Amino acid sequence: MSLFNLKIAMVTSTYPRYQGDGVGSFIHSLACSLSRLGHEVQVFAPFDPAVDPTWWPGVSVQRIKYIWPDTWSVLGHARSLKNDMSLKWHAFPLVILFSLLTIRRLYPQIIQSNFDVVYASWLVPSGFIGGVVRHLTGVPMVIHLHGSDVFVVERYKILHPFARFVLNTANHVIACSTDLATRVIRFGLSAERITVIPYGVDAERYMLADQVLNPFAQLFKDKSWKVVMGMGRLVPKKGFAYLLRAAPIILSRFPNTLFVIVGEGDSRSQLEALVKEEGIQKNVLFVGRIPWDQTPAYLKMADVFVVPSIRDEAGNVDGLPNVLLEAMAAGCAIVASRIGGIPDVIHDGENGLLVPPKDEVALAEAICSLLSNERLRRRLGEAAQKTTITQYKWMQIAERIEAVLKASVGRL
Numbered sequence: 001m002s003l004f005n006l007k008i009a010m011v012t013s014t015y016p017r018y019q020g021d022g023v024g025s026f027i028h029s030l031a032c033s034l035s036r037l038g039h040e041v042q043v044f045a046p047f048d049p050a051v052d053p054t055w056w057p058g059v060s061v062q063r064i065k066y067i068w069p070d071t072w073s074v075l076g077h078a079r080s081l082k083n084d085m086s087l088k089w090h091a092f093p094l095v096i097l098f099s100l101l102t103i104r105r106l107y108p109q110i111i112q113s114n115f116d117v118v119y120a121s122w123l124v125p126s127g128f129i130g131g132v133v134r135h136l137t138g139v140p141m142v143i144h145l146h147g148s149d150v151f152v153v154e155r156y157k158i159l160h161p162f163a164r165f166v167l168n169t170a171n172h173v174i175a176c177s178t179d180l181a182t183r184v185i186r187f188g189l190s191a192e193r194i195t196v197i198p199y200g201v202d203a204e205r206y207m208l209a210d211q212v213l214n215p216f217a218q219l220f221k222d223k224s225w226k227v228v229m230g231m232g233r234l235v236p237k238k239g240f241a242y243l244l245r246a247a248p249i250i251l252s253r254f255p256n257t258l259f260v261i262v263g264e265g266d267s268r269s270q271l272e273a274l275v276k277e278e279g280i281q282k283n284v285l286f287v288g289r290i291p292w293d294q295t296p297a298y299l300k301m302a303d304v305f306v307v308p309s310i311r312d313e314a315g316n317v318d319g320l321p322n323v324l325l326e327a328m329a330a331g332c333a334i335v336a337s338r339i340g341g342i343p344d345v346i347h348d349g350e351n352g353l354l355v356p357p358k359d360e361v362a363l364a365e366a367i368c369s370l371l372s373n374e375r376l377r378r379r380l381g382e383a384a385q386k387t388t389i390t391q392y393k394w395m396q397i398a399e400r401i402e403a404v405l406k407a408s409v410g411r412l
Contacts, residue, residue, distance in 0.1 A: 008040065008041045008119050009044060009118045009119065010027075010042065011126040012024065012027050012043065012121040013076040014076040015043055015045035016057060017048050018055050019055050022289075022290075024076075030394065032057075033200070033395050033397070036395065039402070042059075042062065044064060045062070046064055046066060046098055049073055051063060064098060066101045074090065078265075083266045084236065084312070095125045098125060099128055102125075106133050110139050111137060116140070117142060118142070119142050121144045121146065122146055122148075122149040123145055123150060124153065124166070126143075127149075127163075128162055128166055131169040134169050141169065141171055144176075145173060147180060147320070150184055155314060155316075160187070163187055167184070170193070171193075173195070175194055176196075177340055177344050178341065179317075179340050179344075180196075181196050196344075197397060198397065199397065200325070200393055200394035201322075201329045201393065202393075205296055205329075206296045224256045227301050229262065229298070229305050229306065229332075230243055230260070231295065231299075231323045232263045233265040234267045234271060237309060238321075239307075239310040239357065240261060241267075241274055242357075243360075246364035247280050247283065248279075249360070249365075253372075254372075259284045260301075261287065262287045262288075262290055262295075295323075296326075303370070304370045305334050306334075306335050306363070307321055308363055309336070310337060310357040317339060318342075320345070325388060328352075328387060333370050333378075333381045334346060335363065336354055339357045345392070346384075351383040351384040351386075353369070353380070
């Protein structure tokens with residue numbers, strides 16, 4: 001290993017389990033980008049019965065078995081939070097088991113394999129695992145915060161001591177947004193020990209997408225439709241209820257608008273009931289979960305892409321929605337909420353439109369302004385795509401994270 005290359009132990013509670021698995025795809029993209037920079041990356045992630053043993057993800061992944069039988073292995077992959085608002089009953093025991101068994105696996109490998117740094121994704125449980133290993137071995141640790149991890153710690157006071165232990169033990173902390181960094185500083189972390197680095201995106205993958213790969217392509221070929229699309233897990237913080245409440249206002253001016261909701265989640269039945277309540281069944285299509293590698297084709301079909309994020313009743317809010325960067329890379333005209341990490345990347349009137357969260361009237365007006373103005377849609381979409389090309393390619397983001405990792409081990 002050269003002086004400037006690192007051996008990185010990446011600990012995460014979520015990592016793609018098969019080709020096309022969208023959950024944790026951004027962690028996978030980051031791991032592969034660090035590997036392409038010349039670093040040796042070893043991922044430690046929970047075992048999951050859905051793992052495809054024939055899929056080679058591009059980096060070495062050790063799956064930690066933490067409970068038997070295998071069907072009880074349901075930690076991570078967006079399954080520990082109900083509606084992203086409260087921990088499900090199984091989360092605490094599974095987190096404890098995964099933490100203990102991962103520490104048992106990781107500790108001897110850190111020593112025997114001469115890892116340079118532990119890179120933990122999410123404050124808990126990965127940050128706690130990394131913190132214990134750092135305490136035992138002295139190997140530097142960097143934590144990457146994503147959003148729900150900080151929310152869980154904020155919500156459950158029993159986790160406050162663990163969070164402070166992790167934050168005090170870490171050499172450095174990375175947050176995906178300015179909002180998230182501000183929130184974690186309240187736990188006593190000094191501003192000098194935290195760096196805001198957004199996610200990246202595989203820009204070329206979205207720029208070159210062909211919408212004919214989409215199974216709904218024939219439906220969307222009807223040029224009379226104006227397609228307004230939202231994509232993400234169907235949970236309250238994503239704000240899809242406000243998009244559906246805005247739909248009647250939009251349909252009064254653009255009756256041939258089709259609202260396409262891509263994704264799955266605990267709130268689907270409530271959203272479907274809202275569609276019936278608003279009387280807009282003929283203009284709303286719930287697609288369900290799609291393979292991650294199909295998202296570029298879907299995004300290419302959107303006349304307007306909407307990210308109506310909110311802070312939900314429990315206080316949870318997106319750190320930085322990955323789908324926002326993907327839609328930008330696809331050249332979509334975007335309307336998004338001014339909340340969380342969204343204003344870090346979308347600048348109102350320049351590469352998208354921002355509206356107040358939980359305001360269906362403002363949301364409808366912004367969407368209508370784009371539906372009525374093809375030139376504006378094209379200008380904002382091109383500007384959004386240019387933003388991702390110049391600032392948010394994964395290799396660009398990986399280089400910024402690389403600098404933090406090297407500084408933490410004294411190799412700058």
